[in-house]
Amino acid sequence: MDFQTYKEKTELLKKMAHHYYVLDDPITSDDEYDRLYFELVAYEKDNPNHIDSTSPTQRVGDKIKENFEKITHIERMWSLDDVFNFDELNAWKNRINKYDTNITFMCDAKFDGASLNLTYDKGVLISAATRGDGNTGESILENAKMINSIPLSIPYLDKIEIRGEVIINKYDFEKINKERMQNNESIFANPRNAASGSLRQLDSKITKKRKLKFIPWGFGYFDIDENSFFNRLNMIKKFGFIDTKLSTKCNNLDEVEAFYNKLISIRHTYDIMLDGMVVRLDSLNLQNSLGYTAKNPRFAVAYKFPPIEKQTKILDISFSVGRSGVITPVAELEPINIEGASVSRATLYNFEEIEKKDIRINDNVLIIRSGDVIPKIIKPIKELRNGNEIKISKPSFCPICNSELLVENILIKCQNLQCKARVKNSIIHFCSKKAMNMMGLGDKIIDFLFEEKIINNILDIYKITREMLENKEGWKEKKIQNVLDSIQSSKNIELWRFINALGIEHIGENASKKLVELFGFRIFDISYDELIAVDGIGSESAKSLTIFMETNKELINELLKIIQPTIEKNNGILNGEIVVITGTLSISRDEMAKRLENLGANISSSISKKTTMLIAGINAGSKLDKARELGIRILNEYELNILINHN
Template sequence: MTKLEYDQKVEKLILWAHAYYVQDNPIATDEEYDKLNREVLAYEQNNPQDAHPNSPTKRVGGFVLEGFQKANHLSRMWSQEDIFNTQELIDWINRAKKVNENLEYYCEPKFDGASMNLIYEHGVLKQAITRGDGSVGEDVTNNVKTMHSVPLQIKEQSLIEIRGEVVIRKSDFEKINAQRLKNGEQLFANPRNAASGSLRQLDPSITAQRKLFFNVWGIGQNSLEFKTNSQSMEYIYSLGFVKPPLQRVCHNVQEIEELYHQIIDSRDVIPMMLDGMVIKINDLETQDELGFTVKYPKWSCAYKFPAVEKSTRVKDIILQVGRTGVITPVAVVEPTHIDGSTVERATLHNFDEIARLDLRLNDEVIIIKSGDIIPKITKVFTDRRDGTQIEVQRPTSCPKCQSELLDEGTLIKCQNLDCEARVVNSIIYFASKNCMNIDGLGNKIVELLVNEKIIFDILDLYSLSYEKLKNLEGFKEKKINNLLNAIDNTKGSELHRIINALGIEHIGEVASKQICLEFGLDVVNVNYEQLVALDGIGEQMANSFCEFMRVNHELVNKLIEIIHPKVEEKVEVSENAFKGKTVVLTGTMSVSRGVIKKNLEVLGAKVSSSVSKKTDYVIYGEEAGSKYDKAVELGVQTLTEDEMNALLD
């Protein structure tokens, strides 16, 4: 077989694979496909240097992984603001019109699956990362390479993030569950869970069997020059990604509503599960001007489908203890089939919600699904009570460790860091990248160490030794030493990182830093009045912090004694050229942009990742690119690194 013949056969195999796996419409028999696949594979084995980067032979799955590595998105993956009716749609549009009166709206179905970010560089799929927390996800590249709806090679050569939803067809979902039933395995609750579970298989060959499907819905970091979302997406589809059905650019509320109801009417014939319609402002410059809230872009929203409701009976109320010790009541209901899945539990959020509903055990209730992962109870049929109903009492002690609970009204919490229900998650959180960043201390290792009773709480991490770890399965000398070194490297960390890593309810990284700058090592003894006097620290935050320190006072003191943290001094920012200014950095400079960013933030600047009319300065180095071009187009002041330093001087 010549190289030309091989390339022709690969193109035919790609066409056949696309028709079979993506379009679900085979244009060749299994025998023909297998025969051609063997011919292509044989050529590739004898001529590996000529192997086509997009060959379907590469999609059968590789080696089995021990676990998934964390990976950073190049730009943040945001959540969506939900709207549920026409008035909320009108309100959302009116907010956007404050920036631009003449708007177009890019609308498409919202598929119910697992969000995925694909990174391509030089035209080759470099990395596939799950959404995670929006900044950091899990690297599932090996699994995604088994999906025929994801091109392994595209014609776009620049660095680009392509985002979408990994879903599974309803028909394939039924086949998977039928096989799991036959094998005596637990059934997936719905296609979304099946897609997510299949994506996170440590053995890629299992993922390859599940016929996962990738629906593109957007792009992250890129250097494309299009002016509208619709133009950008048409280009993305031209790279080999499948265009979703019922996609349209609308011009007013009436057109949006017509498409919305058309999608609702088509739910049964579309092979994948939908839970709404996504609406985006089509003009990309307007998107930049609108910007983002803390949680979601102001230029995009999810118009959710109407709720599906059924009646059922409450059998029990169970208590779940979360990572931060929050007690969440969950209703156990009689199994009820709703919108393609069997529901046996419903969220109640908190005990105030139980009181508001006047919910009792054995009550008959209305349960709804409205695109939510967990259904919820909306109404109690009090007129159907027959005398068997039992009032639900607020708990006073933790169902796991029996320690006294802190009752804040809306929230009831177990504050005990040693509570068995939260100890594993508290250690995982403490060790995570955004907290103490203990490399090598992943979820499974923490679970193993706790289950083997080698550690019982966070403090025990610092008493780990080679002797305690050497007999554990999979722990070789290098692995043990790397873990012990990673733990030892946390010593001398900033105090605010330790406080943030404790997972105190309502207290995040920003609040931890503010409190530590103000009180230093005395954070363990700070009182309520001192905290609420700080700008931005509310009553609930202050109460939570104080109660946490009361319950865990000894543990935190010991932790500080062991780590001996660095205590940053509070520095008042004097007036300077960058105080209160919004700055964007681009291009290569004499020092890393991370260092410059930190220096500017110390001066009171806000360093942003995108250029808009609200940007005060764009500071650029060599190979500045599109951000510099946009600054010039918008009339934003640009500075070289030398000019920045001159302003600082």
């Protein structure tokens, strides 16, 4: 074979692959495809300098990564606000009508999978990244190349970000779970989890075996003179991507509702899980005018499908132990399939819920599950009772460590800090981002350290040495150093983080900051009466904190000696101010909140009569209107800087 023949046969193989994986319309037999595929592989092996990087033969996945690098999206990936019925959809439309009444909508089926951002330049796929936090995701280019419905090249030469959903169809999902069960591996809860887990494999060959598909639903950076979102997306689909034909333009909400009902009618028979419909303004100019809130675009919503309601039977009740020791009753159900997911458990939240609904073992019950929401028991079907139902009793002893439980009204708690379930979850929380911020100690690392008995409690984290990790399978120098550096960086951390990291029931991040500001290190010996006098600290929070401090006094003192947390001083410019932040600023909301807290302000998420100041960025919405109504002091970022610098 000469080079020209190689090029021609490569184009033919691309065409065959496109018809098979994208159009679902094969133009050749599997044998013929395989014959041509291996013919090209043989040529490429003898002529490595002639290899076409966009050939289907280059979807190999030989490289195994140690971890995923971070990559910043050119344009941010936003999550959508949800609406659940026509009235909520209409309310969203009415808010838009304040800006413009001449609007058209673009509606698109919402697939339940994992979002992916592809970047092409000069027609070649150069990067692929998960959504991440919206600004920065994980670079998974090698894995994306394993998905046959993602073209390695497109007939568009300028730079472009193409966004879509990576999915597994229902049949392949069931097949994967059967194989995992046969191999004694944990099964995926639903197709979305399977798609997400398959996409983030360090070994790309595993991704390749999972039969993932990529369905485009939008774009980020795309510099072209076309104002219609619908037209732009159709242009992208013609670049060689799957077109499900489940999108349309609508002139009014009646047409939107009709298309929504059409999608509902096919949701159970369609081979990919659908969990709703995306409704967005078709005009990109109007989209840009409306802008964004802190989390969501104002010009688009996810119109969610009604939850699916099914009947099953409660076979038994088990109890799970949370990181703070709270015991949660869980209904063990007769397995039932809902939207491709086998449901065999449902949380009952607490015993008040059980008593209020009069739920019993052996009851036939109605359960609902909507999208990725945890299955929930709506009610027992009392008409089907036959006398074999058993009332559910509160446990007296911990199901894990068998120690006596503390019962307080609704909550039932295990107080034993050596309880295995509690300790492990406590360590995971202790190391998390909002707590001690040990970035090198994620859930899987902690699972490993715990199972290997390297750590048995929080204190053991600070006893980890290099020698303990060396020669462990999968532990290379970089990974070991990351763990050791993370542990070291947690020392001298802010005191509020340390309080939050302890996982005290009812005491979260905001309460931790407030208590440290008021009491400093006295918080460890604070009385119930002092706490109950603090605005915003109720009796449950005060009781929980004082009991926790007394019960765990020895452990806390040991940790304080090692960590030596600090209290950030503030210059008091904003002492006593209750501040709400809204709109888009030059820095992130979190950064602005931290800056204001360092100046003494208390940050609130909502406007109330107690609010004393609103910091309003670009595209400030309803919070700005409410602040004006209440006569609250309003500052833009420029005015805030003047205030700070003047003081």
